[in-house]
Amino acid sequence: MMTALSAGSVPHLPRGVRLHHDRIRNTHVLLAPERAFDLDDIALEVLRLVDGQRSIREIAGALAARYDAEQDVIEADVIDMLNGLANRRIVGATPLEPDRKP
Amino acid sequence: MSDVLNAVPAPIGLLAELTHRCPLRCPYCSNPVELERRSAELDTATWCRILSEAAALGVLHVHLSGGEPTARSDIEAITAHCAMVGLYTNLITSGVGPALTKLGGLAAAGLDHVQLSVQAGDASTADSIAQLKGAHEQKLVFARRVVELDLPLTLNAVIHRGNIGSVSDLIALAVDLGAKRLEIAHTQYYGWAYVNRAALMPTRTEVDRSIAVVEEAREQLQGRLVIDLVVPDYYASYPKACAGGWGRRLMNVSPSGKVLPCHAAETIPNLTFWNVHDHSLAEIWAESPAFQAFRGTEWMQEPCRSCERRERDWGGCRCQALALTGDAASTDPACHLSPHHALIRNLARTDSASSSSTTVYRGFGALTEHVPAGEPV
Numbered sequence A: 001m002m003t004a005l006s007a008g009s010v011p012h013l014p015r016g017v018r019l020h021h022d023r024i025r026n027t028h029v030l031l032a033p034e035r036a037f038d039l040d041d042i043a044l045e046v047l048r049l050v051d052g053q054r055s056i057r058e059i060a061g062a063l064a065a066r067y068d069a070e071q072d073v074i075e076a077d078v079i080d081m082l083n084g085l086a087n088r089r090i091v092g093a094t095p096l097e098p099d100r101k102p
Numbered sequence B: 001m002s003d004v005l006n007a008v009p010a011p012i013g014l015l016a017e018l019t020h021r022c023p024l025r026c027p028y029c030s031n032p033v034e035l036e037r038r039s040a041e042l043d044t045a046t047w048c049r050i051l052s053e054a055a056a057l058g059v060l061h062v063h064l065s066g067g068e069p070t071a072r073s074d075i076e077a078i079t080a081h082c083a084m085v086g087l088y089t090n091l092i093t094s095g096v097g098p099a100l101t102k103l104g105g106l107a108a109a110g111l112d113h114v115q116l117s118v119q120a121g122d123a124s125t126a127d128s129i130a131q132l133k134g135a136h137e138q139k140l141v142f143a144r145r146v147v148e149l150d151l152p153l154t155l156n157a158v159i160h161r162g163n164i165g166s167v168s169d170l171i172a173l174a175v176d177l178g179a180k181r182l183e184i185a186h187t188q189y190y191g192w193a194y195v196n197r198a199a200l201m202p203t204r205t206e207v208d209r210s211i212a213v214v215e216e217a218r219e220q221l222q223g224r225l226v227i228d229l230v231v232p233d234y235y236a237s238y239p240k241a242c243a244g245g246w247g248r249r250l251m252n253v254s255p256s257g258k259v260l261p262c263h264a265a266e267t268i269p270n271l272t273f274w275n276v277h278d279h280s281l282a283e284i285w286a287e288s289p290a291f292q293a294f295r296g297t298e299w300m301q302e303p304c305r306s307c308e309r310r311e312r313d314w315g316g317c318r319c320q321a322l323a324l325t326g327d328a329a330s331t332d333p334a335c336h337l338s339p340h341h342a343l344i345r346n347l348a349r350t351d352s353a354s355s356s357s358t359t360v361y362r363g364f365g366a367l368t369e370h371v372p373a374g375e376p377v
């Protein structure tokens, strides 16, 4: 069963997952249980907008405006990236089928 | 030499063995057979100093471990200090004894993640492995509380002959408890586990079956439960990377302040370990003889020396090379290219066929399932 985010999903970083500015390596990382992810600029921009309030559509809209790019293209990329993290239980989202346990 | 050192990246993880005390007595514990006593344990101020130094050095994750870390009366203070200096904290706990009562305080102190050990999927098997009646039930109560507090929960199960049939039950348990991750870690044979190897080694068929169960569950549970699998060395063709390379990513501080490149490193004779009482963590990382001994690839012999995988698995495990070949600088015999590979195959065959059930349960106290060796990030 894959988790499938859509443009209407509202993603959040659950407790135990956080952005961290690594001053030693001069980079931003996403810290999660037993994992640390190096973030490139785009990934960082996306995750900074993940706040449990904005939908993916709104996140993509903000990025599209900032970079003067196609909303559709950005939206698909954001969904892709966040789906990968959601499948590893690093990003949570509502509504998101398999997470809604009885 | 200085080139080699300049190329040494900063460590990303620190395993803080706060104490070797533990209420359980698992036969596969990876703590050293010579456990350190309470009277030698570092005090709170020293731990806080080390943890500040670790953050400044570039460490991201701190694994608060033991023994049972909640046996320390200052566990909340240590956790709060980590949060203050920006370290990600992972509590590695048995979930029994004082763990439950301290959990709320730990969450409030900023704890990031809980890794709970479980011995089997059902209480009677689990309690007989841990040698403590009622332990499994306490763990379940603890796990539910972790999830209630909205902390991410990982279950860690060390797999051996006595529970290898329990893998699907363990998966079901993890889902039922609401864990996000499950580590199915086949026993690594160091410390107590090495002593008990003949009683712990599963057969090849059992290993293969357990791996198939994990792979099927992974697919079915994608997005719900992440299952990390640590496969057994004794049945492998390539060794596991030594924790990302000796002296490259991880450091381990023992209860009395010795700093080790890995939790089993003391089994290697003639290595000199520096203590936090005498040196800063940065000095120890860069210069201590134990960290330099097997750092990089200079120390390697053939076949590792000219092998294209030498910066991938770093020649495998030094402790295992020593235990099985008598030379810590030789190729890990788990590698099929090692001239000693037949030895490990034969050991696996004889041990798994042996009827030995005389198991030495560890004393005077503690258990630990460490972060599986060669593990992440």
Ligand code: SF4
Residues within 6 Å of the ligand: B190, B241, B242, B243, B246, B261, B262, B263, B264, B265, B316, B317, B318, B319, B320, B373, B374
């Ligand atoms: S793999 Fe490396 S870190 Fe793990 S026990 Fe062996 S030498 Fe130590």
Ligand code: SF4
Residues within 6 Å of the ligand: B238, B239, B303, B304, B305, B307, B308, B309, B310, B311, B313, B314, B315, B316, B331, B332, B335, B336, B337, B338
């Ligand atoms: S020969 Fe050494 S470096 Fe090559 S795969 Fe085997 S253990 Fe790894």
